[in-house]
Amino acid sequence: MRVAIAGAGNVGRSIAAELVGNGHQVLLIERDPDSMRPERVPDAEWLLADACELENLRQAHLEGCDVAVAATGDDKVNLVVSLLSKTEFAVPRVVARVNRAENEWLFNEEWGVDVSVSKPRLLAALVEEAVSVGDLVRLLTFRQSQANLVEITLPLEAPHVGKRVAEVPLPHDCALVAIIRGRRVIAPTPDDTLESGDELVFVCHEDAEEATRSVILGKRR
Structure with missing residues (x-):
């Protein structure tokens, strides 16, 4: 996979290092000479240019990228x-960083954004996830599909504790994608059994969230 990242600050470099480590081709585009530090991610390509300029993106051959990531600290630039x-x-997948929570509503398909990552929302979700047992926590929103990545930690009294995944009547537009059990990450099969304390991770349409909460927890807010 080839990925172009606009913004080579701490966030952009961290993303690049992770992707390079996973075997992907990465191009970092940075307009500030002081932030050009190729030695930090030596296996990535680097381009000193303003990613808001069309000609610079042509020079970067953005049309050949599978994913573009707008990771600067300026929401206007990222949009x-x-x-x-x-x-x-026509980049197939565009991911954008949201720096200010009040700008989050702008990061949608009208601005070419497939997935937006809001640091304030993500931090809030991580706080909720750390303390919430027996409730649904929204971790990430996929803008184009109105689907969300959500998590539920099973309390002891949950109705499906001890049952197989196949016995859980999930609503339409909801899929169980992972079970996190201690240090293990389990790709669920129909025969896997749910245990108290399991962190269940779903991809779920926003309209199905309440039904998912009700099925898994046997209660409503």
């Missing part, structure tokens, strides 16, 4: 990069 990536270069 422009997202829009250009999608409309001018």
Whole structure:
């Protein structure tokens, strides 16, 4: 997979290092010479350029990328990069960083954003996830599909504790994608049994969240 990342600050470099370590091709685009530190991610390509300029993105051959990531610390820049990536270069997947919570509503398909990652929302979700047992916590939103990545930690009294995954009547537009049990990450099969304390991770349409909570926990808010 080839990935272009606009913004080579701490966030952009961290993403690049992780992707390079997983065997992907990564191009970092940075307009500030002081932030150009190729030695930090030596296996990535680096381009000193303003990612808001169409000609610079042509030079970067953005049309050949599978994913574009707008990871700068400026929401206006991230929106422009997202829009250009999608409309001018037809990048299949555009991921954008949201720096200010009040701007989150702008990061949608009209601006070319497939997935937005809000640092304030993500931090809040992580706090909720750390302390919430017996409730549904929304971790991430997939903008195009109105689907969310959600988590439920099973309390001891949950109705399906001890039952097989196949016995859980999940609503339409909801899929169980992982069971986190201690240090293990389990790709669930129909015969796996749910245990108290399991962290269940679902991809779920927002309209199905309440039904999912009711099925898994046997209660409503």
